[in-house]
Amino acid sequence: MIYNNIFYGLIIFFLIGAMLSIVFNKKDRLATYCSFLSAVGASVFGIIFSLSVIFGETFSLSLSGSSFLKFGFFVDRLSAFFILVISVAVFAVSIYSIGYMREYYGKKNIGYLGFLYNIFILSMILVVSANNAIMFLIVWQLMSVISFFLVIFEHEKPETRKAGIVPLHIWLPYAHPAAPSNVSALMSGVMIKTAIYMFIRVFFDFLGAGVLWWGFLVFALGAISALTGIMYAVVEPDIKRMLAFSSIENIGIILLGIGASMIFLASGSPALSAIAAIAALYHLLNHSIFKGLLFIGAGSILFSTHTKNIEELGGLIKKMPVMALLFLIGVLSISALPPFSGFVSEWLLLQSLLLSFNSTDTLDRIATDFTGAGAFDRSFSFGFLGNAGMPSTAISLSTPVILSLILLFISIPSVIWYIKNxxxxxxxxxxxxxxxxxxVLTARNEYTACAFSKPAQMWFKNIFRPERELRASYTVSPLIKESFKFELHIEQIFERYIYLPVTDIIVSRSRTIKYIQTGSIHAYLAYIFGTMVILMLYIILGGSS
Amino acid sequence: MEEIVFNSGIMQLLIALILASTFLILGSTRLYSCVKAFGIQSFLLACVAWVVGFSTGKIDLYIVAFLTLIIKAAVIPYIFIYIIREIKVKREIELYVGISPSLIIGGVLVVISYYLIRSIAVITELSSFALSASMSLVSIGLFIMISRKKAIMQMLGILIMENGLFLGAISLTHGMPLLVELGIFFDVLIAVLIMGILIFRINKTFETIDTDKLKTLIG
Amino acid sequence: MISQIAISISQIIIILALAPLLSGIIKKIKAFFQIRKGPSIFQPYYDIAKLLRKDSVISENVSWIFHAAPVISFAAVLTAGLIVPVFISQLPFSFAGDLIAVVYLFALARFFTALASLDAGSSFGGMGGSREMFVAAMVEPALMLSIFAVALNVGSTNLSLISQTVSAMGLSAVSPYHLLAFVALFIIAIAETGRIPVDNPSTHLELTMIHEAMILEYSGKQLAIVEISAMVKQLLVFSLLANIFFPWGIATKISAVGIAVALLVFLIKIVILGALMAMVETSTAKWRLFRLPDLLSISLMLSFLSIVSFIIVNGG
Structure with missing residues (x-):
């Protein structure tokens, strides 16, 4: 029963937040505090709720509805894990937002934003706790629509919206950075994870990871996503878009883990499958945290410099030392460097891939660890975040964690000692x-971000297809330049070679189809009649044969 | 007897090294280093023939090994170097396919040949290694002929293919009859000579040995 | 317990003590190949001692990153030193990290060096950092694949386990995949230690330098730390090569004789590897930056061949 109350509390807090921000629409400061503080409160409830489900029992709650369609909520460990991810990110981002919103005082309608913000998070939580497909689709649509409004909140230009998997990813780098930074942190850090949730549900629960090639397909998609994402992130000058590209990369890494897990499950090694899946989910948690951190950092940079262009930034470590340190931690984590969490999850993922080729005795040892604690059938396949999987997860996680501790143990005292000295x-x-x-040494002498990534960009020029434009005007001698202008555009290969041709084809086909759109009602009726006759003929012919 | 030969580590080692030398040819941009790598490959091939001869006790395999050493590892590379020096060709290979993509394609070809060989039921595991290596040599040789512009590289490609066939023959049948082998050696030598003369002629006519220029012969 | 701690500490001390010696030996062998006399093999010790006594000049533009980076890199490399077997295969900290962890620790060291290179605002530093990161982006996939090849061979990525297994196998461990993986890792070692086809450790020519450009702003004690960590990293890469592929002679149990023999054998092994490296350095020219991916894709292909031949031979 206590579960119900917590869950209701969570929903009510979000709704209150949404209401109050609409009510205090005119008073910026009050609206900010109301909406984001209630989001903080709701996220605390979310954390408590999800932890109690993970370590306790599955939660289900059915609202009214016929026996045919029970609308309601069903939260098992997988859902609870996602609620945890969402809540942790929301907790941090909401606190940050209270300060960040000052940027918008008097410029934008903060009450409106607070309303959207609360409803957006609520819809995400409902997406991962929906108990049937129809409910799921409804809240999914709600989430999409609200995210659309959030994206156009800042700019009045629509940059449309779903999971960032190549080649379905092209919307992502446009949409996420367009929203206010706190919202982009949630979108890039958390919202795309709901797609992963759907993915896991569909493949492992509804369909059952029975077929081997699905796994390979997911694996390949993940690999391509990871590669493309990181390649474009390297050359992207807009800091928020760069982070969005990196989200594509990390979704790719998560999909690699899930694909590997599917392959292992289909080929009959559940233990490996579990390790790969744990690695994927753990990376998902990490990613939502450090990507949130990085977006928040990018927001602060935007807040104080009013530019997102990396080329124009520099020397921020002097002005914002704490922010720089935190951003550095985020960057280290996203680069999977020890001692931060990104390292642990990527290490685990690599181990699970390496183990697949390993001798059987190691495998057996791990398998007994897993199966000894609980039955490992399909319905359980993703519940292992609970008790059964814990011991062996702890064992496999201990290695990188201990390493990181040693590293911290060595480096922190020495750095402190050294700097003091x-x-x-x-x-x-x-x-x-x-x-x-x-x-004099000016900022123009420094290496720019574009120059820094230039070797990579030159080496992959067949993929990036950079268009450079160089304009120089000379003084008396061609050696002494008066001014120098350099422009560089990187081509989005998927956009150019997959999307544009497809849209072109659709548009041109539509033109031809336009001829049958005469606008006359009689003609339309005639179409209906014709269709009906054809259908009847089809039935007759089908019946005779 | 056969099993002992084919499971011995030294055979595996030689075959792996032959494969590696093929990749050396794929990965280098200089004519000289290609020719050197070909020489090494032929030398390794001679070693393979010698090991097979040693373990099967067939005297004629020693002769084959010796001939391989003389003709393929010494005479033919010498002819190549002579040609390169005489026609003063630029020492860089011009490519249609870059080095890194070539290497990746080479790797893919090895995997494909392995699966191809595995689908044919073969006798032992090691002969499957040797056979897939020989198959890879043939396909990589063909790929080298396709992807390189210089006529010399086309010659080299053919010779790599021939080496691949030789490896396959020796690992499957322990060498063909001596007479056939001698015929092949003679053939290869004459082919190299003729192609060499041809290259001289091409160079004289077009001032280059870039086979791309042969397109101008049409009509 | 005490013996375990003693092993860890003595391993760190031995690594620190031998690292400059290895540098000196490689320089000497290189000089021999180039028919020069060359500096004494103890020269790196003198250099470091001298640098440690000197004051440093620091750019006015730098932040704390510049000060912290050498120490963090050094700490990362030393942590790697705790898990790379040098003279004894049974390391107390072997459970804490494996081959992959070593790779990431090196990456951490590199990350901070590159970060510090940008800090002073000099264009040379940025150039070095940019090149280093470009090379690193090419090295890491190749390194991962070669690790994969090694791990396949032994069935684990744990370094202690690898060297124990291979040394127990004796000469029968030599197999085509073993050798191919060795060559692949050797090529990577050239890149990791910044040696000639990839980087030239002995020049300060702005067109070619990579590592030297990154550390151009360092002087005095800080430079000493940077130099030591580069040397330690080099020694660790060499001991990886030696003790993964040819661990014979390494002590498997704690005994005075065993450790003494193991140390001697280890010295011989790294001298041989150093000679090999010096030979490569003398006989090749520095490659253009944009040809380096070709070199590393050769390494990639060799690891790939190693994996394929393992699967073929062992009947996949």
Missing amino acids: INTRGKHQVYETWGCGQP
């Missing part, structure tokens, strides 16, 4: 950086 002893001399013979 440098500052107190003062045995160093401060001098300006050599400016390559220029009288």
Whole structure:
């Protein structure tokens, strides 16, 4: 019963937040506090609820409805895991938003944003806790529509909306960065995970991962997503779009894990399947946290510099030292470097892939760890975040965690000792950086982000197909340039070679079809009649044969 | 007897090295290093023939090994180097397919040949290794002929294919009758000579040995 | 327990003590191939001692990253030193990390060096960092695949287990896939240690340098730390090569004689590897940056061949 109350509490908090922000529409500050504080409260409820489901029992709640269609909620460990992911991200982002919204005071309708924000999160939670497909589709649509409004909140230009898997990803780098930064943090960090949730549900619960080639297909899609995502992230100058591309990469990595899990399950090694799936889910959790962190960081940068272009940024570590440290942690985590969490999940994923070729005795050991604790049938396949999987997960996770601890143990004291020494002893001399013979070193001497990623961009020029434009005007001598303009555009290969041709074809076909749209009612009736006759003929012929 | 030969580590090692030398040819951009790698490959092939001869006790395989060593590992590379030096061709290979893609395609060809060989029921595991290596050599040789512009590389491609066939023959049948082998050697040598002369002629006519230019012969 | 701690500490001390020696030996062998006399093999010790005594000049533009980066890199490399077998295969910390962890630790060290290279705002630093990251992006897939090949061979990525298994197998461990994986990893070792076809450790020519460009702003004690961590990393890469592929002679149990023999054998092995490296360095020219991916895709292909031949020979 207590579950019900917590769950209701969660929903009510979001609804209150939404209501109050509409009510205090005119008062920016009050609206901000109402909407985001209630979101914080709701997320606390969410965390408690999800943890109690993960360590306790499955929760289900049916609302009214006929016996044929029971509308209601069903939260098992998988759903609870996703609720946890959402709640943790919402908790952090909402607190951040309270400060961040100051940017919008007097410029935008904050009450409206607060309303959308609360409903958006609520719809995400409902998506992962819906108990049947129809309910799921309804809230899914709700989530999509609201995310659309959130995207157009800042710019009045529609940049449309679903999971960021190549080649279905092209909307993502446009849509997410267009929203306010706190919302993009949620979209990129959390919303795309609901698609992963749907994916897992459909493949493991509804269909059952029975067929081998599905796994391979998912694996291949994941690999392509990961590669494309990271390649475009490397050359992207807009910091928020770069993060969105990196989301594509990370969704790819998660899909790699899920694909591997499907392959292992179909080929009859449930233990490996579980490890791969744990790695994927763990990476999902990590990604939602560090991507949230990075988007929030990008938001702060935008807040204080009013630019998203990496080329124009620089020296921020002096102005925002704490932010820089936190951003660095996010970056280390996203680069899967120890000692942060990204390393642990990618290590686990690599291990699960490597183990697949391993000798059987290691496998057997792990398999007994798993199966000994509980039955490993299909219905259980994703419930292992609970008790049964815990011991062996703990064993397999211990390696990278301990390593990271050792690393921290060595590096933190030495860094502190070192920096202290440098500052107190003062045995160093401060001098300006050599400016390559220029009288003063300016920001123009520095390496830009574009220049930094230039080797990669040149090497993959067949994929990026960069269009460069170089305009220089000279003084008396061609060696001394007066001004210099360099422009570079990277081609979005999927957009160019898959989407545009397809839309072209559709548009041109539509033109031809237009001829039958005469506008005359008689003609339309004639079409209906014709269709009916054809159908009747079909039935007759079908009956005779 | 046969099993002992074919499961011995040294055979595996030689075959793997032959494969690696093929990739060396695929991965280098200089004519000289290609020719050198071909020489190494032929030398390894001679070693294979010698090992098979040693374990089966067939005297004629020693002769084959010796001939391989002389003709393929010494004379033919020498002819190549002579040609390169005489016609003063640019030492860089011009490619239709870049080095990295070529290497990847080579890898794919190895896998394909392995699956091809596996689908044919073969006798032992090691002969399947040798057979798939020989199949890969044939296909990579063909690929080299397709993807490189210089006429010399087309010659080299043919010779790699021939090496592949030789490897297959030796690992399956322990060598064909000596007379046939001698015939093949003679053939290869004459072919190289003729192709060499041809290259000289091409060079004289077109001032280049870029086979791309042969297109101008049409009509 | 005490013996375990003693092993860890002595391993770190031995690594720190041997790392400059290896650098000196490689330089000496290189000089021999180039028919020069060359500096003494103890020169790197003198250099470091001298740098440690010097004051440093620091750019006015730098932030704390610049100060922290050498220490963090050094810590990362030393952590790797705890899990790479050098003279004894049974390391107390072997459970804490495997081959993949070593790769990531090296990546961490590299990440911070590249970050610090950008900090001073000099265009040379940025150039070095950019090139280093480009090479790293090519090295890492190749490295992963070669690790895959090694792990396939032994059935684990745990370094202690690998060296124990291979040394127990004796000479029968030499197989085509073993050798192919070795060559693949050797090519990567060239890139990781910044040696000639990839990077030239002995010049400061702006057109070609990679690692030297990154650390251009460092001087004095900080430079000493950077240099030591580069040397330690080099030693670790060499001991990886030696103890994954040819671990014979490594001590498997704690005994004075065994460890003494193992140390001697280890020295011989790294000298041989160093000679090999010096030979490669002398006989090739530095490659253009954009040809490096070709070199690394050769390594990639060799690992791939190693995996394929393993599957073929063992009847996949």
